[in-house]
Amino acid sequence: MPAPKTQDARRGQLVHGLLWAGVALAPIALLVLLFGSSTGALRVAVILATLTVALIAVSIALRPSVEMLRVDIEQRVLDEVDHIRARARDDVSTASRNTHRALTQQIRELGETMEDMRNQLIELQAAQLLAEQSPAIGGSGQGGPLGVGLVTEAQNQDKHCDDTGTSRGACAGEYGGHG
Numbered sequence: 201m202p203a204p205k206t207q208d209a210r211r212g213q214l215v216h217g218l219l220w221a222g223v224a225l226a227p228i229a230l231l232v233l234l235f236g237s238s239t240g241a242l243r244v245a246v247i248l249a250t251l252t253v254a255l256i257a258v259s260i261a262l263r264p265s266v267e268m269l270r271v272d273i274e275q276r277v278l279d280e281v282d283h284i285r286a287r288a289r290d291d292v293s294t295a296s297r298n299t300h301r302a303l304t305q306q307i308r309e310l311g312e313t314m315e316d317m318r319n320q321l322i323e324l325q326a327a328q329l330l331a332e333q334s335p336a337i338g339g340s341g342q343g344g345p346l347g348v349g350l351v352t353e354a355q356n357q358d359k360h361c362d363d364t365g366t367s368r369g370a371c372a373g374e375y376g377g378h379g
Contacts, residue, residue, distance in 0.1 A: 215262045222255030 229248030232241055264272075 215259045218255045218259035218262070222252045222259065225252040225255065 229245050233245035
């Protein structure tokens with residue numbers, strides 16, 4: 201966009217130059233007309249007067265009209281609005297991407313935390329079942345590995361549910377089973 205600004209500046213300088221050249225020639229033409237006594241001086245005065253009128257007329261014709269200025273300002277404002285809109289769109293999309301990335305990371309961390317808590321709950325339930333089964337077995341304190349008692353208890357519950365005619369899934373759901 202620097203090219204139109206330099207062109208406008210040159211055009212403005214040209215208009216001002218033509219106007220002031222016409223204004224400067226007008227008194228010279230008047231002086232030649234007043235103090236010149238020959239026909240040659242009269243011709244030079246007429247030529248200078250005509251040139252003065254022509255220069256001032258050209259400077260007025262080249263001067264931008266109000267409508268041209270309004271259109272130019274309107275175009276500049278619209279260009280600036282489009283530029284601001286594009287920057288805002290880029291800013292919003294960047295913020296949206298960053299927010300989505302952060303939210304995804306937090307959801308992932310929350311899922312991992314829930315999985316850890318679920319595993320801890322299963323271990324605690326297995327430990328509780330082992331503790332309940334150890335006195336029932338005779339206090340021997342041998343419950344086997346940590347998950348064996350839980351699996352045995354779940355199998356007993358499933359067998360009980362099958363004997364009573366209740367569906368296996370409903371009973372398994374009551375005792376913390378998965379299915």
